[in-house]
Amino acid sequence: MNTIEVQVKGIVQGVGFRPFVYRLAKTYKLTGKVWNTSSGVEILISGEQQALDGFLEELHTTPPPLARIDDISISPSSKSFFSGFEILESQSDPNSFMPISPDICICEDCRTELFDPNDRRYRYPFINCTNCGPRLTIIHNIPYDRPQTTMSVFPMCEDCLEEYSDPENRRFHAQPIACPVCGPKIAFISQGESVEGEEGLAKARRFLREGKIIAVKGLGGYHIACDAANISAVTSLIERKHRSDKPLALMSFNEHTINKYCTISANESLLLNSIQHPIVLLEKKANNDLPEILATRQKNLGFMLPYTPLHLLLLEPGENFPEVLVMTSGNLSEEPIAYEDSDATLRLSPLADGFLTHNREIRTRADDSVVSSVNNRTYFYRRSRGYAPDAIKLPFELPEVIGCGAELKNTFCLTKNNYAFVSHHIGDLENFETLHAYESGIKHYQNLFRVTPEIVAIDTHPDYLSTKFGLDYASSRDIPVRQIQHHHAHLASCLADNSWDSPEPVIGCIFDGTGYGEDGHIWGGEFLLGSYTGFSRELHLREVPLPGGDSSIRNPSKIGIAYLLDAGLLDDRDLQPFEVYTRSQIEVLQQQITQKINTPLTSSMGRLFDAVSSILGIRQKVTYEAQAAIELEYFCNPSENGRYKIELDTEGIDTRTIIRSIVNDFHMGKDLGVISGRFHNTIAYLCLEASKIIASKTKVQNIGLSGGVWQNRTLLKKTIPLLENNGFSVLLHNQVPANDGGISLGQVAVAAKQTHK
Ligand code: ZN
Numbered sequence: 001m002n003t004i005e006v007q008v009k010g011i012v013q014g015v016g017f018r019p020f021v022y023r024l025a026k027t028y029k030l031t032g033k034v035w036n037t038s039s040g041v042e043i044l045i046s047g048e049q050q051a052l053d054g055f056l057e058e059l060h061t062t063p064p065p066l067a068r069i070d071d072i073s074i075s076p077s078s079k080s081f082f083s084g085f086e087i088l089e090s091q092s093d094p095n096s097f098m099p100i101s102p103d104i105c106i107c108e109d110c111r112t113e114l115f116d117p118n119d120r121r122y123r124y125p126f127i128n129c130t131n132c133g134p135r136l137t138i139i140h141n142i143p144y145d146r147p148q149t150t151m152s153v154f155p156m157c158e159d160c161l162e163e164y165s166d167p168e169n170r171r172f173h174a175q176p177i178a179c180p181v182c183g184p185k186i187a188f189i190s191q192g193e194s195v196e197g198e199e200g201l202a203k204a205r206r207f208l209r210e211g212k213i214i215a216v217k218g219l220g221g222y223h224i225a226c227d228a229a230n231i232s233a234v235t236s237l238i239e240r241k242h243r244s245d246k247p248l249a250l251m252s253f254n255e256h257t258i259n260k261y262c263t264i265s266a267n268e269s270l271l272l273n274s275i276q277h278p279i280v281l282l283e284k285k286a287n288n289d290l291p292e293i294l295a296t297r298q299k300n301l302g303f304m305l306p307y308t309p310l311h312l313l314l315l316e317p318g319e320n321f322p323e324v325l326v327m328t329s330g331n332l333s334e335e336p337i338a339y340e341d342s343d344a345t346l347r348l349s350p351l352a353d354g355f356l357t358h359n360r361e362i363r364t365r366a367d368d369s370v371v372s373s374v375n376n377r378t379y380f381y382r383r384s385r386g387y388a389p390d391a392i393k394l395p396f397e398l399p400e401v402i403g404c405g406a407e408l409k410n411t412f413c414l415t416k417n418n419y420a421f422v423s424h425h426i427g428d429l430e431n432f433e434t435l436h437a438y439e440s441g442i443k444h445y446q447n448l449f450r451v452t453p454e455i456v457a458i459d460t461h462p463d464y465l466s467t468k469f470g471l472d473y474a475s476s477r478d479i480p481v482r483q484i485q486h487h488h489a490h491l492a493s494c495l496a497d498n499s500w501d502s503p504e505p506v507i508g509c510i511f512d513g514t515g516y517g518e519d520g521h522i523w524g525g526e527f528l529l530g531s532y533t534g535f536s537r538e539l540h541l542r543e544v545p546l547p548g549g550d551s552s553i554r555n556p557s558k559i560g561i562a563y564l565l566d567a568g569l570l571d572d573r574d575l576q577p578f579e580v581y582t583r584s585q586i587e588v589l590q591q592q593i594t595q596k597i598n599t600p601l602t603s604s605m606g607r608l609f610d611a612v613s614s615i616l617g618i619r620q621k622v623t624y625e626a627q628a629a630i631e632l633e634y635f636c637n638p639s640e641n642g643r644y645k646i647e648l649d650t651e652g653i654d655t656r657t658i659i660r661s662i663v664n665d666f667h668m669g670k671d672l673g674v675i676s677g678r679f680h681n682t683i684a685y686l687c688l689e690a691s692k693i694i695a696s697k698t699k700v701q702n703i704g705l706s707g708g709v710w711q712n713r714t715l716l717k718k719t720i721p722l723l724e725n726n727g728f729s730v731l732l733h734n735q736v737p738a739n740d741g742g743i744s745l746g747q748v749a750v751a752a753k754q755t756h757k
Pocket residue numbers: 106107108109110111128129130131132133
C-alpha cells in the first residue's frame with residue numbers, strides 16, 4: 001500500500017472536480033480524501049501502486065468538461081490507511097489563489113430537465129448544476145462556496161440539500177443549486193403591478209408579442225428586449241436609447257432560426273453553441289427581411305443563443321411569438337449596463353414598458369461578449385461574460401502587476417505567477433458610473449485573485465482617467481509606475497495573446513484610432529519594430545493637422561476637410577464634406593490649421609478611414625465609435641481588385657496621393673463599392689510594402705496586427721493572405737480584442753518584462 005498527496009491547480013472548483021475525484025477513487029478502490037484549497041484541489045489517497053497509476057492517468061485524461069488543469073504535482077506521503085473516501089469542507093488560505101470560472105451557459109442535462117414535465121425543476125428559470133450556471137457574476141469571495149455568493153440568502157430545501165451533499169449527484173456542491181421551493185423567483189413588473197412566476201413570464205411574452213419593450217434581468221445585467229421584426233417597436237427602442245445607429249444584439253431560440261437570416265459557417269456554429277454563448281457577428285443573408293435599422297449599413301448581424309434557463313423560457317417558440325428578439329444592453333447609449341435592481345428601475349424605466357426581473361442579486365456586471373470567426377479562430381470585439389475572468393496564460397512568470405488599461409473600451413488586468421486576469425469589459429471611463437465600476441472592479445479582482453500589485457502600468461496619455469487612477473494608486477502605495485506608449489501596448493498585447501516568449505523583435509502593424517505618441521502627437525497608423533521591452537517607430541502615416549483634435553471624431557466631415565486641405569484640394573468645393581459647412585466656417589477651419597490653433601497632428605489610420613468615408617459622402621456625423629469606417633467597409637465591393645498608388649519613404653507614408661486618387665475616382669463617377677474596395681486593397685498593400693521595407697533591413701518576418709482598425713474583417717481578410725504569400729508570418733489576436741480592450745494585457749506584459757530585464 002502506498003499513499004500520495006496530489007495537488008491540482010487550474011479551474012477545478014465549482015466544476016464538479018471533487019465528485020469526479022471521488023468517483024474515480026471508488027472505481028479504483030482507493031481510500032483517502034479530497035478538498036478544495038484557495039489554490040486548487042488537494043487529494044490524499046492510498047492504495048496499490050497499480051490502482052494509483054490508473055487513478056492518476058484518468059485524473060489527467062478525463063477531467064469534467066468545465067475543468068481546466070494547469071498543473072498536477074504529486075508527492076509521496078507518510079500518512080496512510082484511510083477507510084473509505086471522503087470529500088472534506090473547503091479550506092481558505094488568505095495567501096494563495098486560484099482561477100475562477102466564468103459564467104457558463106445552461107448545459108444539455110439542465111435544458112432537458114427544464115422542459116421535462118416530470119422533473120421537479122420543470123420550467124424553473126434558475127435550474128443549474130456543477131456543469132453550468134452563474135459563477136463570476138455571483139461570487140463575493142473565494143473559495144467558491146455558497147455562503148460567499150449572492151445565493152447565500154436562499155437556504156436550501158431538503159431535496160436540494162440532499163442533491164448538494166451526494167457525491168454521485170450532478171449537483172453535488174453546485175453552489176447556485178436551487179429549485180422552485182427554495183430558490184430565486186421571477187416577477188414581471190409593469191405600471192406598479194408585480195406578477196410572479198409563470199403568469200409573470202406569460203405577461204412578459206405577451207408584451208413582446210404586442211410590440212412593447214421590456215427590460216430583462218439576465219446573468220450579468222439587464223437587457224432591453226423587443227420583437228426584432230416589429231419595425232415600430234425597434235424604432236421606438238432606438239429613440240428611447242438616444243438615437244444611436246449602433247447595431248442591436250439579437251437572440252433566437254435556436255440556430256435553425258438564426259440561419260434563416262444569416263449564413264453560419266461550421267466555426268461560427270461552434271462559437272454560437274460554445275459554453276460561453278457569445279454574440280457572434282454573422283453575415284446577413286441577402287433576402288433577410290429583418291428591419292435594416294437593427295444594424296444600419298452593416299454586413300453583419302450580432303446573434304446569440306439563449307444562455308440561461310430564463311432566456312430559454314422567454315424565447316420558447318409559440319404561436320405569434322417573435323422568432324427574433326432584440327436583446328441589447330440595458331443602458332442609454334454610452335452608460336454602463338444596469339445590473340442592480342434599484343439602478344435598473346431608475347435608469348431603464350424610461351426605456352421599458354415592463355421589467356422581467358428576479359431576486360438573485362448580480363454581484364459583478366458582465367456584458368455579453370462579442371466575437372467573430374477569422375481564419376476559423378475566435379476573434380474578439382468585446383471579451384466579457386463567459387470569458388472573464390478566465391486567466392490568460394503567459395509563457396513567462398510575472399511580478400504582481402496592475403495594468404490600468406486605456407480610456408475607451410477599458411479593461412484592467414492583474415497578474416500573478418504566469419497568469420494575466422484581464423477583467424470583464426468595463427467601458428468608456430469618461431462616464432462617472434463607469435469610473436466607479438472600474439475602481440470597485442479592481443478592488444474585487446485584487447481580492448478574488450489575492451493580488452497585491454508591486455508595479456502599476458499605465459498609458460502615456462496624461463488625460464486618461466485610467467492614467468490618473470494609476471498614478472494615484474502608485475503614489476498612495478509607494479510602488480513604481482511604468483508608462484507604456486499606447487501602440488507599444490497594442491503590440492505587446494498581440495504578443496502576449498500569442499504566448500510569444502522570444503526576445504526577437506516583431507513588426508507591429510498597429511492600425512488604430514488614437515493613441516498618445518512619444519512626441520505628443522496623436523499616433524495610430526504605425527509600423528513599430530519591437531518586443532515587450534521596447535520598440536522603435538519605423539514608419540507611419542503622414543501627419544495631418546486635425547482641427548479640434550480628438551473632438552473631431554464625432555464629425556468625420558471635419559476630418560474629411562482636414563485631409564482634403566492637406567492634399568491641396570481646397571478648391572474642390574463640390575465635394576460632400578464641404579457641403580456640411582458654410583464658406584466662412586471652412587475659412588475658420590483653414591485658419592485654425594494654418595495658425596496651428598488646437599490642431600494636433602495625427603498619423604491615425606482610423607482618421608484616414610473617417611476622412612475617406614466623409615469624402616465619399618458616406619458619413620459626416622457619427623452616433624457611435626468607428627461608425628464612418630464601418631460604413632465605408634459596408635460599401636466595399638469584395639470583387640474589386642484595383643488599388644491606389646502608395647508613396648512611401650523613410651519620412652512616412654504619403655496619404656495625400658491616396659486622397660487625390662480617391663477624389664479623382666469619385667469625380668469620374670466610379671461606384672462607391674469600387675472606390676471603397678480600392679481603398680481597402682491599398683491599405684492591405686500598404687501593410688505589405690511597409691513590412692517589406694522593415695524586413696529588408698532587419699530580416700524580421702513576424703508581423704503582429706493590432707489596434708482598433710483591425711476589427712475591420714474585410715481589411716483583415718485582404719491583408720492576411722497578402723502577408724503570408726510573401727513569406728511573412730502573421731500574429732493575430734485570439735484571446736483579447738485588437739482594440740483598446742486588449743491594452744491592459746499589453747501593459748502588464750511590458751511592465752513585467754521591463755522590470756525583469
Ligand atoms: Zn447544468
